[in-house]
Amino acid sequence: MIPLRKRAAFVIRGGRVIDPANNIDSTTDVYVQRGKIVGMGTAPDDFTADHEIDAQGRIVCPGLVDLSARLREPGNEHKATIESETRAAAAGGITTLCCPPDTNPIIDTPAVVELIRHRSEQAGFARVVTLGALTKELLGERLTEAAALKQAGCVGLSNALLPLSNTQVQRRAYEYAATFDITVFIHAEDFWLANGGCAHEGAISTRMGLPAIPAAAETAAVARDLALIEQTGVRAHFCRLTTARAVQMVARAQYDGLPVTADVATPYLYLTDVDLVGFNAQCHVQPPLRGQHDREALRAGLARGTLSALCSDHQPHEADAKLAPFISTAPGISGVDTLLSLGLRLIDENLLTLPEVIARLSHGPARILGLDQQGIGTLSIGKPADIVVFDPNQPWRVNTSTLNSAGHNTPFMNWELKGQVTHTLLGGKLVFQREG
Amino acid sequence: MNHAELQMDAQGRLRHFLTIEGLSRQLVTDILDTAESFSGVTEQTVKKVPLLRGKTIVNLFFEASTRTRTTFELAAKRLSADVLNMNIGASSATKGETLLDTLRNLEAMHVDMFVVRHAESGAAHFIAQHVAPHVSVINGGDGRHAHPTQAMLDMFTIRRVKGPDFGRLRIAIVGDLLHSRVARSQIHALNILNAGEVRVVAPRTLIPADAASLGVHVYNNFEEGIRDVDVIMMLRLQRERMQGALLPSEHEYFRLFGLTEKRLALAKPDVTVMHPGPINRGVEMDSQVADGPHSVILAQVTHGIAVRMAVMSMAMGQKAQSGEGNA
Structure with missing residues (x-):
């Protein structure tokens, strides 16, 4: 076995190298030295x-670059920690x-x-970047010091799942944020x-008697947000995004030249509100799983590139939470x-090619985060050696022994x-290798 | 786990009674027949049978109720069970105890059956999934999801009045469908019993999304909705709905959707009027209708005891008949 987390010179030999950002898809060798990618195909001199x-x-x-992962630290260390979740991420190929x-x-x-930043560097398994709060305490009322947050390293601002108190605050x-190019x-x-609902409004929520969230909760917000983005x-x-109509609205805005991107999370590509039947709490997500038609539109949007990133929307919980x-x-x-x-499964379902899946999981999200300029999400020569090697055909079963996250809450x-x-590899250090 | 897997045993008998959705017509009919046999018991001077002697039943009510809890209690006592009433309300929740902890504590007292009422849809399912194998769970109403014993006593009442052939009946369910667990269970039961036509009647704010998918015809006009129907099942309208921008006023609701003697004339001459109680007189219906010759509202209450005896004894199944104890 190769020692973990020691910077060393590596040659990754004979794999199919796929780097969508540089349009590379060929069987070749990759050379890593002093934390960076130093060559591809032929070794550099004195390597x-x-x-x-x-x-x-x-x-x-x-x-891989995951656009949204709640690591539960600080504040909810009984669910998970930066150490536990970045370790799991490394095992899942996420850097x-x-x-x-x-x-x-x-x-x-x-x-x-x-x-x-300090905790994640201490753990050393993955880069962790942060979104700063758009408003103080996420209360939706007063602005945060956006310039200071950007300077501290935040890659963007968000009010997470909480509302802004009114459209004037939003504007x-x-x-x-635009002032500082955030x-x-x-x-x-x-x-x-x-309205505090927990399921998509439709036949299933009606049958189950669950407080429902209409598709218009998303589309009305997207319409308002697009107007303010334009303004x-x-x-x-x-x-x-969860609804067919919202994907359509974002595609239209992109066509019109607005600076907007969008993503989808893996559960929404495989599950619908039908999976709630039997009150399956593992399918309780926010925003809610929607209908079959929406699921197909999300898949199509990912294939077309309207949705340029696929993320995990990782939210580990302790067993009691469910x-x-x-x-x-x-x-x-x-x-x-x-x-x-789950990304690779889209290839078997004839939705995406392997390079497209990799693009949605690496270069796509890296661009959204503005990290592509540092070479994140690429295999560019001279850039940090964040590299994953995987066997695309190796089968495995999701169960408590194969899950590495502290949260075992998964409908899969x-x-x-x-x-x-x-x-x-993270910055030229091996952070995960599978035994055997 | 789907409903059928959860509430039935391998032989297709009731283990729990959580929802009517997915039950066979045979089983629904069996429940009604069993209730019929118990209704004799409830009319005798000595109103007891020894079927559940030595069994402990806990009425676990997380939400206030008088009528449902009382009839469950009477039903259990007439089956000779020991009954414990737990009105938990919000108290355990405010002490920070989880529902599962509450359950485990009661289970440790060797309870054989829980009758559960809870404000959240799916609560009875959740409890049934986590009780010890020998414990049965009866849903006494969960959120907006199901109130299966209420719907069964309604079916029992309809069968008594109209006879066993539901196929020739046209039935209108009127009122707050959106929030009603009673209506959802009634709709499932009526469709399983092959009712001729099931209508739901309310303004659009009180009709849930895609209601037609439940197997009903949706009417937004009261007069059209009750025209030529054999049975009118009124639902309770909670006063707090006026605050949620669902309705402008009780006055306008009664004017458009209140059941009056004049409107009743639009239905079949022998129409039967039902209500799960408690009635808001002058909001859902006139007193003349509630107390009039078409009303079977008090009979519904009486039938509730026999129906609950039937469901409890069937869910205890083999254990009840063989007299085996688990304590």
């Missing part, structure tokens, strides 16, 4: 490998995670940004239309373990998936 990674029959690609601001304390001051917040990350959900000129990203009547359970799914495999329990990571 001596300390370790060789045999990648024959495997895929070599940029480390960069973006943490939303709804930690406790909330990421509304540079001190919390610094704390998370001002967008304008202020991307705002938007959860488009009208607070009043959502203020802010660069904006729509997080976790042990209550459906409405009282904590929403969210633990997702870093299944992100890659017992699914038979394909694709297992064998090696993950």
Whole structure:
């Protein structure tokens, strides 16, 4: 075995190297030295490998970038920690995670940004970037010190899943972010239309008697947000779209030249409100799983590129959080373990090609976060060696022993998936290798 | 786990009674027949049978109720069970005890059956999934989801009045469908019993999304909705609905959707009027209708005891008949 977390010179030999950003898809060798990618195909002069990674029959690609992962630290360490979740991420091939601001304390001051950076560097398994709070304490009323948050390292601003108190605050917040060229990350959900609901409004919520969230809660918000994006000129990203109509609206806005991007999370590509039947609390998510038609539109939007990133929307919970009547359970799914495999499954379902899947999981999200310029999400020569090697055909079953996250809350329990990571490099250090 | 897997045993007998959705017509009919046999018991001077002697039944009520709890209590006592009433309300929740902890504590007292009422849809399912294997759960109403014993006593009442052939009946359910667990269970029961036509009647704010998918015809006009129907099942309208921008006023609701003697004339001459109680006189219906010759509202209450005896004894199943104890 190769020693972990020691910087060394690696040659990754004989894998199928896929780097969508540089349009590379060929069987070749990758050379890593002093934390950077130093060559591809032929070794640079005076390169001596300390370790060789045999990648024959495997895929070599940029480390995955996950647009949304709640690591539960600070504030909810009984659920998970930065250490536990970045370790799980490394095993899942993820080298960069973006943490939303709804930690406790909330990421509304540079001190919390610094704390998370320090903890993640201490753990050393993945890069953790943060979104700063768009408003103080996420209360939706007063602006945060956006320039200071950006300076501290925040890659964007967001009010997480919480509403802004009114459209004037929203307009001002967008304008202020635009002043400093900061991307705002938007959860488009009208607070009043959502009305504390927990399921998509339709035949299933009617049958189950669950308080429902209409599709219009999302589309009304997207329409309002797009108007304010146009008004203020802010660069904006729509997080976790769930409805067919919203995908259509974002596609139209992109066509019209608005600076907007959008993503989807893996559960929404595989599950619908029908999966709630029997009050399955593992399918309690916010925003809610919607209908079959919406699911197909999200898939099509991902294939077309309207949705340029696929994320895990990782929300690990302790077992107790899901042990209550459906409405009282904590929403969210633990997702870093299944992100890659659920992405790869789209190839078998004839939706995307392998390079497209890798693009949606690496370069796509890196661009949204503005990290592509640093070479994150690429295999560019001279850039940090964040690299994952995986066997795309290796089957595995989701169960408590194969999950690495502290949160075992997943509706994909017992699914038979394909694709297992064998090696993950972060900045030229091996942070994960599979035994055997 | 779907409803059928959860509430039935391998032989297709009731283990729990959580929802009417997915039950076979045979089983629904069996429940009604069993209730019929118990209704004799409830009319005798000595109103007891020894079927559940030595069994402990806990009425676990997380939401206030007088009528439902009382009839469950009477039903249990007439089956000779020991009954414990737990009105938990919000108290345990405010002490921070989880529902599962409350349950485990009661289970430790060797309870054989829980009758559960809870404000959240799916609560009875959740409890049934987590009780010890020998414990049965009867849903006494969960959120907006189901109130299966209420619907069964309604079916029992309709069968008594109109006879066993539901196929020739046209039935209108009127009122706050959106929030009603009673209506959802009634609709399932009527469709399982092959009712000729089931209508739901309310303004659009009180009709849930895609209601037609439940197997009903939706009417927004009261006069049209009750025209030529054999049975009118009124629902309770909670006063707090006026605050939620669902309705402008009780006055306008009664003017448009209140059941008056004049409107009753639009239905069949022998129409039967039902209400799960408690009635808001002058909001849902006139007193003349509530107390009039078409009303079977008090009979519904009486039938509730026999129906609950039937469901409890059937859910205890083999254990009840063989007299086996688990304590």
